[in-house]
Amino acid sequence: MTPPRKPRRFFWLEGVTRHEVERSLHDTSPTRLRQQGPRRVLVLVAALVMAALALSIFITHNKVGTYTEFGLMFTSLLLYFRLRKAVRHVSDAPNELLDERQIAMRDAGHTVAYRLLSVLCVVYVLLIFLVGPEGRLHPHVRDGFWVPMAWSYMMCCASLPAMVLAWRMPSEPEDEAPGDSAGSPPGGPP
Numbered sequence: 001m002t003p004p005r006k007p008r009r010f011f012w013l014e015g016v017t018r019h020e021v022e023r024s025l026h027d028t029s030p031t032r033l034r035q036q037g038p039r040r041v042l043v044l045v046a047a048l049v050m051a052a053l054a055l056s057i058f059i060t061h062n063k064v065g066t067y068t069e070f071g072l073m074f075t076s077l078l079l080y081f082r083l084r085k086a087v088r089h090v091s092d093a094p095n096e097l098l099d100e101r102q103i104a105m106r107d108a109g110h111t112v113a114y115r116l117l118s119v120l121c122v123v124y125v126l127l128i129f130l131v132g133p134e135g136r137l138h139p140h141v142r143d144g145f146w147v148p149m150a151w152s153y154m155m156c157c158a159s160l161p162a163m164v165l166a167w168r169m170p171s172e173p174e175d176e177a178p179g180d181s182a183g184s185p186p187g188g189p190p
Contacts, residue, residue: 007096014092021097024088033086034172042086043163046079050159054124054152057131057145069148076155083162087169091162106161109168113160124153 009018032038053072059065084092090106098106128149 011094014094016089016092016094018097021089021093024085025090025097027088030174033082034174036169036171039086039166039169042079042083043167046076046083046159046163049076049079050152050155053148053155054127056148069151072148073151076151076159080155080159080162083159083166087162087165091165105169106165109165110161112168113164116164117157117160120153120156124149 007018011017033042049072053069053076056065056068056072059068090098090102091109093102093106095103128146131145
């Protein structure tokens with residue numbers, strides 16, 4: 001007879017801990033990000049920051065361009081963590097920490113994010129091809145132009161599932177905590 005397996009505390013591939021997800025799912029503290037409108041604003045701001053980071057390659061002054069890139073990189077990272085928290089880590093949580101409805105919502109978000117990412121991949125490749133070392137699109141592109149492009153693309157890859165989920169999740173009711181009385185999981189109707 002084998003002893004029962006101890007539940008995992010860390011989920012390395014998902015990038016979350018059991019405590020972090022459970023605390024987020026059962027959090028009852030009021031926040032504006034439980035409403036759909038502010039979450040959508042957060043998604044739009046994150047998308048604009050990633051686009052600005054990709055387009056920062058066109059800043060011809062080296063010092064201004066570098067400072068802008070680092071500021072946008074840092075901002076995109078902060079927005080990524082805020083997006084994860086806004087969707088209660090559902091976009092990154094493993095199956096064993098979610099119920100069936102949350103799993104279906106997460107998987108549908110990943111499907112839409114994958115389709116968007118395939119389109120964005122083509123856009124990034126075209127932009128790199130048009131800019132390139134020869135400067136076909138813009139004659140004065142700084143050296144190392146690929147760094148902000150790569151960072152922007154990686155942030156898109158990491159953020160899109162949470163962005164799609166944040167955009168699609170309905171507002172949570174303010175009068176009850178997630179999972180209270182009606183037994184409804186967070187992000188859904190009672």
